[in-house]
Each structure stands twice: as C-alpha cells, then as structure tokens.
Amino acid sequence: DAKTTQPTSMDCAEGRAANLPCNHSTISGNEYVYWYRQIHSQGPQYIIHGLKNNETNEMASLIITEDRKSSTLILPHATLRDTAVYYCIVLSAGGTSYGKLTFGQGTILTVHP
C-alpha cells in the first residue's frame, strides 16, 4: 500500500473549519483513501473514504486532487469533541493486502475554545 505523509499536529478554533492535508504521491489506481480518527483511549472511528471523486457525509468532506496524489479532510465546523489523532490511510481494494490498514503517526488535531 502507498505511504502517506501528514503534518504532526494542527490547531483549530472551535466553530471554524479544520482542513487536514495528506500526501499520498505513490497511490495507485485501485487504492482508496481512508480517514479515521482516534480520540484518546478509544478505538479508531471511521470518518470517510474515497477513490477519485470528492465525498461528503455527516461528519466531514474529503477532497481528492485530480492526480490523486493528495487529499484534504475537512471538518466544516470543528468542536472541542473533534480533538483527536486523525489518520489518513491508503488501502488496496484487493489482493493479499485486502482490508489491511497501516496506521502512520497521524495528525494530532487540537480544537481550541
């Protein structure tokens, strides 16, 4: 699976949009971009995933560049409860690595009052 690069940490003011970038320049055509987050001492929570098109759900939006080499997770109105470690993961759609998530260090997002 392709490796991802994320900033170590980011800050955001409560109520503002949080934009979390991720670079995945070696992504291949059948690999998805997944975002999870982990609040302290809990299991990771699925946020969103996409292949080529931008995606939106009740939690966030995922913007994938046209060349698919990078993406941005957008939390439109961050709250204090969004403080967590955010993981961007590239995942193969099939083959022997099917379903295997490789977690990097992620981005520590701190939302301030």
Next chain:
Amino acid sequence: GAVVSQHPSRVICKSGTSVKIECRSLDFQATTMFWYRQFPKQSLMLMATSNEGSKATYEQGVEKDKFLINHASLTLSTLTVTSAHPEDSSFYICSALGGGGETQYFGPGTRLLVL
C-alpha cells in the same frame, strides 16, 4: 449501524496467566476481523487477520502460539494472550470488515495490564 464491541474493556492479571478478549460485530456479519495492538504514544500495529472458519494470518514478529485467535462465528472473534507477561501490557483493539466488505469498523479497545 456497524457497531463493534469488545469485552472486557479493561483487565488486570498476574504474570503467567492467560487472558481472553472478545470482539463482536453487533449489527452485521463479519467474515474478516483484525486484531491490533497499541503501546503508549505509538500508533496501532496490526497483529493478525482473522477469517471466520479458518486459521488466522499473523503479521511478521507476532507469535501465533502466544496470541491465539479464534473466529468461530460471523459475529465473534476472540484473542487469547497466553502466559501473559508485563511486556504484553498494551491496548488491544479489534476491527471488523463491514457488510459491504470495504470499511473496517473498530471496537472500543481492551486495556491489558499484566503485573
């Protein structure tokens, strides 16, 4: 939907004893479940892939005889840490592939402390 539970949430045991952790998919069937381990201030590390009705596949460096995995039904996988030692103290997290087969949903984790 897509809820995964783990039991127990926290366990303390003596060195040399065995500990069993259960992972259940509550509202979907999961032919594939995964077990992860997370040490303090580190990221999650995949330990093994558990497929219903077959032997688990372990990642390199994970002792299969120490970490016994059983996936006897489509909604339950268990991880048994045998002869636990203090260095096995960690946060153990399971996940299950959702009904559509694309997305993993994680349990809340089990914190193991071996004295």
